[in-house]
Amino acid sequence: MMISGKRNSLSVSLLYFVYFAFLLAALLTTRSSLAPVYFSNIVSVGAIIVYVFVCSRKLGQKIDLPLLLVVIVAFFTIFFSVFLGSEIYTALLYLKIISLVGFFCVVRVDKEQFVKFLNVTYLVYALLSLFIFYNIIPIAHYSRWDHYSMYVNLGQVKYAIVYGLEGSVAYLDSYSGFILLVNIFLNKGKNRRVYIFLSCLFILLTFKMTPIIGLLISLLTYYVIRNRYSAISFLLVANFFFIVLLYLLIKDIDPFDSVLSFKDYAYIVTHARTMIWEQQIPTMLKSYNISDYIFGGYNSKLFSVAGTQLWGSDTGTFYDNPHNTYLLLFFRSAFLFVLFYSTLLIAVFKNFNRKHSVIILFIMLVCYSNSSIISLQNPVYIISLTYLLINYKENENTLHPSRI
Known part of the structure; x- marks a missing residue:
């Protein structure tokens, strides 16, 4: 009951x-x-x-x-x-x-109330982000120079990339892709097209390729993943390739014989994130003892690594953020992360729903390039994962997304 x-x-x-x-x-x-x-x-x-x-x-x-x-x-x-x-x-x-x-x-x-909750809160977030970005609302930890650092340049069209209200484009781009999928696959209300348009608008205003690729892959999985076995296989294969990538980077193995090295390709594809990963993981392996893996040993100073350009020269900046949810959770407590992630995989398998899987897979995919997905920041991802895997059980496995 x-x-x-x-x-x-x-x-x-x-x-x-x-x-x-x-x-x-x-x-x-x-x-x-x-x-x-x-x-x-x-x-x-x-x-x-x-x-x-x-x-x-x-x-x-x-x-x-x-x-x-x-x-x-x-x-x-x-x-x-x-x-x-x-x-x-x-x-x-x-x-x-x-x-x-x-x-x-x-x-x-209720599904309708939950979708309304997601849409209303997103609308408030998006508007606040715009107000802060254009300095309509003064915020203590922002100044005008923070915002106009990146631009989209499409021929004759050029505009500044909009940041999320926490101070980074990464907070808004994944959020917008998530809301787009929610309205395609869950929303059947009259305002559905409004939120689809709004989320698409902010995807263009942020225009970061990593979440866009995650969004496209997630949409394609709807026509490929048709049961719980294919869903769990997709996640396990993604994990396998990620682990292989990390191993090749740490061991400095180059499987390609080309002008650019494997590390260079990885650097470009991940927008320089591999530069952080290949330094932080050896730091963990050298510094952690057994209790650190169980109870956590993360601190910003220990994991602060130098940023480098593609050609190897220092950028003069340091990063303690791996820009990867899974790695950051693993650094914070490997034991708790394994417990959490294993439970999540079991729930995905046990409570498979074809429409839900697209949204869940998107959340899990953007975790590879964004460290704020499962965090103390925006709670919509944790709320949505628990809702879709526990609360909302409706047999929609054979249905197709409503027409836009």
């Missing part, structure tokens, strides 16, 4: 509360302090846990024992990681994931 009626509206209101807590924190955060981010997440996680506890007692929810076991193991790992002095970020992130899993195990949110 799940929550319905008035409690369903209250459940959706809680999702809005979590999202707008993130927005407020993003507006208040400065380069020198992440306190608003931590505070907003502590409040959000606390509100979700209290709500789940109250609702589960009233409804007499049955306990999913395998899921409960995973939660217990994760919880104690989180507890000991904090006790041993690891960063609070990792503990808070996984508590947020656990609380949202519990939330969607207890409540049922």
Whole structure:
């Protein structure tokens, strides 16, 4: 039995509360302090846990024992990681994931209300991003020179790339692709075309090739992935190629005999991300002990690596961000990441839905080039993954996307 009626509206209101807590924190955060981010997440996680506890007692929810076991193991790992002095970020992130899993195990949110939640919050985010980008709203950690650093140049058409409100184009481009897929595959309402147009507009305004390629691949998978076996095979193959890529980079193996080296090709294709990965992974292998892999040993100073140009000269900048969600989660706690990712793969296999798989695969694909997907920042990705894999179960495996 799940929550319905008035409690369903209250459940959706809680999702809005979590999202707008993130927005407020993003507006208040400065380069020198992440306190608003931590505070907003502590409040959000606390509100979700209290709500789940109250609702589960009233409804007499049955306990999913395998899921409960995973939660217990994760919880104690989180507890000991904090006790041993690891960063609070990792503990808070996984508590947020656990609380949202519990939330969607207890409540049922209608598809229409959930899609509306995603669209309304995206609209607010997009408008705030524009206002901040054009300095209509003054924000503490932005100044005009931050924005006009990258341009799209298409012949006679030239315009500045728009940033997300947190201060980077990476926050907005993946978000826009995600909303586009949500409205193609889930939204059947009258405003569907409006949000498709809006998300396409911001995809053009950000115009970054990495999320665009992820979007195109995800759309194509709808016509290729027709069952749970092909879905899980796609993810495992992607993981395999990523691991092989990392191995070749770290061992400095060049499988090609061409003018450009394998590292040069990887550098170009990933927009220089491999330059960061091939330095950070050896750092982890040299510095971590067993407890670091379990409870976490990440810190910005340890993983700060020099940026280099394609030809090898230093750029003068340093990066502690791998621009890859999977690597960053692995650095923060390899054990918790493996536990989380394995559970995610099992859920994708167990609760396969053809329409949902396109959206889920997109989220998992952009994780390879964006470190903020599963994070304490924008919560829509974690919320959507848990919703699609736990809450919303509708047999649409044989349906095609509605006509645009």
